[in-house]
Every structure is written in structure tokens, then in C-alpha cells.
Amino acid sequence: MSDPQLPSLEGRVALVTGASGLLGGGIARSFARAGAAVVVHCNQRVERAQVVAEEITKAGGEAVVVSADLSEEQECRRLVEEAFRWRGRLDSLVNNAGIQPVQGLEGMTADDWRGLYDANVTSAFSCTQAAAEVMAGQERPGGSVTHIASIEGHQPAVGHAHYSASKAALIMFARAAAVEYGARGVRVNSVSPGLVGHPTLASDWPEGVERWGRAAPLRRLGRPEDIGSACVFLASDAASWITGTDLVVDGGVSARSTW
Numbered sequence: 686m687s688d689p690q691l692p693s694l695e696g697r698v699a700l701v702t703g704a705s706g707l708l709g710g711g712i713a714r715s716f717a718r719a720g721a722a723v724v725v726h727c728n729q730r731v732e733r734a735q736v737v738a739e740e741i742t743k744a745g746g747e748a749v750v751v752s753a754d755l756s757e758e759q760e761c762r763r764l765v766e767e768a769f770r771w772r773g774r775l776d777s778l779v780n781n782a783g784i785q786p787v788q789g790l791e792g793m794t795a796d797d798w799r800g801l802y803d804a805n806v807t808s809a810f811s812c813t814q815a816a817a818e819v820m821a822g823q824e825r826p827g828g829s830v831t832h833i834a835s836i837e838g839h840q841p842a843v844g845h846a847h848y849s850a851s852k853a854a855l856i857m858f859a860r861a862a863a864v865e866y867g868a869r870g871v872r873v874n875s876v877s878p879g880l881v882g883h884p885t886l887a888s889d890w891p892e893g894v895e896r897w898g899r900a901a902p903l904r905r906l907g908r909p910e911d912i913g914s915a916c917v918f919l920a921s922d923a924a925s926w927i928t929g930t931d932l933v934v935d936g937g938v939s940a941r942s943t944w
Contacts, residue, residue, distance in 0.1 A: 688718035691914060692921030695720035698775050699920065700768040702755065702812060703782030705730040707883050708833070710737040711909020712779055712916050717746035719917045721777065724768040725750045728782075755782055756803060761811035769819045777920040778816040780809035781833040783851075787844040798847050805851035806858065813862055817871045827870030829920040832859050833912070834875040836935050840943070852877070856931045863929030872928035874919045879935025882906035902937035 699716040703709040705727035713723050714737065723741060725748055727734035738748035749771055753764040769775045783805040788797060813830050820828030837845055838852030859875040866873060880897050886906070887894045898904060915934045918924055933939050 691715065691719040691917050692923045693720055694777070694917065694921060697721045697777065697920075698724065698768065698772045699777035699779065700724040700726060700765065700775060700816070701779045701781055702726040702764075702808070703728075704737055705733040706781075708878070708881055708909050708912060709779075709781040712781055712833075712913040713737055713748070714741060715910055715913025715917050716777070716779075716920070717741040717744070717748060719921070720746075721920075722747035722749075722772055724748075724771060726764060726782065727752050728754055755808035755812065758811045761808060762815045765812060765815035765819055769823070774823050774825070775816060775819050776828050778812060778828070778830045779833065779916050779920075780812055780830070780855075782808055783833070785845075785848055788847070789844050790846050793847065801847045802851050802854070805848070806854045809855060810858065813858075813873065817862070817866050817869070820871050821866070821869035828872075829924075830859075830862065830866075830871065830873045831916050831919050832856075832873075832875040833916075834859075834877045834931060836877050836879050836933060836939055838875075838877055838931075839933075839939065859931065860929045867928055872919075872924070874924075874928060875931045876912060876915045876919070877931055877933045877935070878912045879907050879933075879938050881909060881912065897938070900938050900941055901935070902940065905936060907934065907936060 699721040701713040704713040704725040725734045725738045734750045741748035753760040832855040834855040835852040837849040838856045841849035859873045862873040
């Protein structure tokens with residue numbers, strides 16, 4: 686099911702965490718359209734993950750669903766090991782799984798902070814560590830890891846102090862991991878999406894969508910495939926000399942003056 690508009694990932698295996706959600710599912714589909722066999726990770730939403738995998742296979746691709754609780758380090762390692770055993774190699778990991786609650790700093794507890802940080806950062810740390818070991822030691826060594834960060838990792842939003850801090854941590858973690866894993870052939874980058882639309886966003890948050898439309902030079906919300914295409918690029922040979930960078934995919938919003 687190779688898409689000529691995407692760099693080819695034929696013969697490669699990709700693991701996408703949190704692929705039962707809208708964004709993760711879009712990333713998984715993009716990898717499949719580029720020709721990769723895709724491991725569709727989920728935690729509890731197995732049925733949604735199965736829908737993504739079935740869509741991929743019906744279109745002529747290869748996909749398998751693996752569930753794991755990424756709050757547990759051993760579960761992260763098991764996920765990576767199962768992904769590797771499926772086709773005998775692992776070429777790409779996209780750390781997409783995470784949460785985005787809205788909560789003001791006043792009244793936020795240390796447990797609230799730690800819970801979000803573990804979901805968004807510690808899970809990515811554990812999966813990256815496990816994947817890098819596998820990628821560096823496989824028959825054709827090397828691979829690509831991409832963290833899904835956010836433009837909020839560069840500029841915070843009200844009610845998102847813990848979320849913004851976690852995304853900034855992912856951006857820096859990608860840079861640090863790139864420095865340490867580069868000699869082993871493993872590239873590590875991050876992608877920072879802007880506002881990605883979903884079917885009820887305009888009705889749930891009309892003023893926010895309207896503000897975004899005015900602010901974005903490209904005058905539209907993001908789509909899951911926009912983020913998926915960026916991840917495919919970073920995983921491909923076209924990005925073979927790119928590591929330790931953050932790719933902002935936001936329709937140009939970050940280019941606008943903030944004063």
C-alpha cells in the first residue's frame with residue numbers, strides 16, 4: 686500500500702505507541718502507507734486499535750495489535766520485544782502515547798504532576814531505552830525514534846503547566862538520547878504538533894478553533910496525517926543525517942509574533 690507522496694519504508698517495521706487514538710492512529714496509517722509493517726500499540730482501547738490494524742491490512746498493509754501498560758517499565762520492554770519478534774527487527778519507534786488534562790497550578794498536587802510526567806515522559810524514556818538496545822543489536826543495526834512533543838513545549842498555555850513541561854522534557858530528551866545513541870546508529874528526534882482537529886473540536890471549542898484559524902498562516906487545523914507524514918520523513922533514509930532536532934508541524938502558528 687505504498688504511497689508515492691511519502692518516502693519509502695518498504696521492508697521496515699514501525700512501533701507506534703498510543704495508536705488507538707486519533708493522532709496515533711493517523712501516524713500508524715501513515716507508516717503503513719509508506720510501506721512499513723506497523724505494530725499498533727494500545728493500553729485498554731483494544732477494539733479501537735484493532736480497527737486501525739484492520740484498516741491497514743484491508744488496504745494491503747501489515748499490522749498487528751499489542752497492548753501494554755506503559756506506566757510499567759517491564760511492560761515497555763515487553764512491548765518492544767514483541768514488536769521485534771513479530772518480524773525479526775524493529776526500525777522505528779514513535780512515542781506518541783500520553784495524556785493532556787487541563788488543570789491550573791493552583792490546587793495541582795505533586796501526584797497530579799508526577800502522574801502526567803510519568804505518562805508523557807517516563808513511558809517514552811523506557812520505550813526508547815528498550816528500542817535502542819534492540820535497534821543497535823539487530824542484524825542490520827540502526828533505527829529511528831521519534832517523540833511526539835508539542836508546540837506547548839516551546840510556549841505554554843494556561844492550565845497546561847504540567848503538560849507543557851512534559852513536552853519540553855521530551856524535546857530535550859530527544860536531543861540527549863541522540864547524542865548518546867548516535868554512535869550506535871540510532872537517530873532520535875521529536876515532532877511538535879500544533880492544534881490537530883477532531884470531529885467534535887469545532888463544536889466543543891469554537892472560539893479556540895476560530896482563533897487558530899486566524900493565527901495560522903496556512904489557515905487550517907492540523908490533520909493526523911500531517912503529523913504522520915513528518916514522522917515517516919524522520920524515520921526514512923531522507924532524514925539519515927537528521928538527529929537531535931525538533932520538527933515543528935503547526936501550519937506556521939509558531940512563526941507569528943507573540944507581541
